[in-house]
Structure formats: C-alpha cells, structure tokens
Amino acid sequence: QVQLVESGGGLVQAGGSLRLSCAASGRTLSSYAMGWFRQAPGKEREFVAAIRRSGTSTLYAGSVKGRFTISRDNAKNTVYLQMNSLKPEDTAVYYCAAVLLTGWGTSVTSSGTYNYWGQGTQVTVSS
Numbered sequence: 088q089v090q091l092v093e094s095g096g097g098l099v100q101a102g103g104s105l106r107l108s109c110a111a112s113g114r115t116l117s118s119y120a121m122g123w124f125r126q127a128p129g130k131e132r133e134f135v136a137a138i139r140r141s142g143t144s145t146l147y148a149g150s151v152k153g154r155f156t157i158s159r160d161n162a163k164n165t166v167y168l169q170m171n172s173l174k175p176e177d178t179a180v181y182y183c184a185a186v187l188l189t190g191w192g193t194s195v196t197s198s199g200t201y202n203y204w205g206q207g208t209q210v211t212v213s214s
Contacts, residue, residue: 089114089185089203096181096208099173103212107168109183109205116140117161119203120188120195123168125179125210135181136168137195144191151177173212180207 095107109121122137136157137146145157156169166183184201194200 089116089119091183091185091203091205093181093183093205093208096210098211098213101173101175101212101214103173104169104171105173105210107170107181107183107208107210109166109168111164111166111185115161116159116164116166116185118187119185120191121157121159121166122184122186122195122201123157123166123181124184124198125177125181126207127176127179130179132182132198134196134198138166139191140188146193146195148196170210173210175212175214178210178212180209182207 090112092110120140123135124132125135126132134148138157138159142159154172159166183205185203186201
C-alpha cells in the first residue's frame with residue numbers, strides 16, 4: 088500500500104506561483120509512475136502532469152504546458168508540481184496519484200491507470 092499526502096495548496100493571485108508536494112509513505116516511490124490531476128467544481132477530474140518512475144520522462148496537459156513543472160525526489164519519496172503564471176481557470180482540488188508501472192505511455196494521462204490517490208489540496212487563483 089502507498090499512502091499519498093498532498094500539501095502546498097492555497098490562495099494566490101493570477102500570475103503567481105505555488106509548489107505542490109506529494110509525500111509518500113508505505114512504499115518507496117521509485118517504482119511508481121506519478122501523476123497530478125485536478126478537479127474543479129462541477130467538472131470531471133482531469134490530467135495535469137505525469138512523471139516516469141526514473142524521472143526521465145514527463146507528460147503535460149496542453150493547458151499547463153510551459154507553466155507547470157512536475158519533478159520528483161525519490162530519495163525523499165516526494166513528487167512536486169511547480170505551478171507558475173497561474174490563472175483563475177487553474178482553480179481546483181489537485182490530487183497526486185501513483186501506479187506501479189515499468190513502462191511509459193499515454194496511459195499515464197488517464198485517471199483509471201492509477202492505483203493510489205491522495206486526499207487532494209485546494210488551489211484557488213483569484214483574478
């Protein structure tokens with residue numbers, strides 16, 4: 088079992104930055120591909136970013152590419168999402184997720200691929 092805990096959310100003005108963290112316990116994260124998803128009120132959960140277990144490959148949703156950066160520190164069992172140039176439409180609850188995955192492909196953009204989820208952290212961007 089992997090337990091995931093997100094932190095770093097909050098209220099920020101448009102154009103500002105936040106860094107989300109996802110700390111894992113129970114298992115070492117080095118065997119897991121990791122993803123960030125978000126869900127705004129009244130909308131479905133959507134893919135934001137994913138990173139291969141080695142950290143050598145990443146994928147981003149088009150809406151965040153160039154503004155968000157996913158990274159990981161396997162020694163600290165933590166995954167990060169650096170969010171810059173935030174927009175009001177980035178307002179959502181952000182979730183991190185993990186899947187035991189040796190390969191890499193577009194399946195990591197699907198929420199159904201992941202086995203473990205955190206409880207979420209709220210990000211609110213004011214205009």
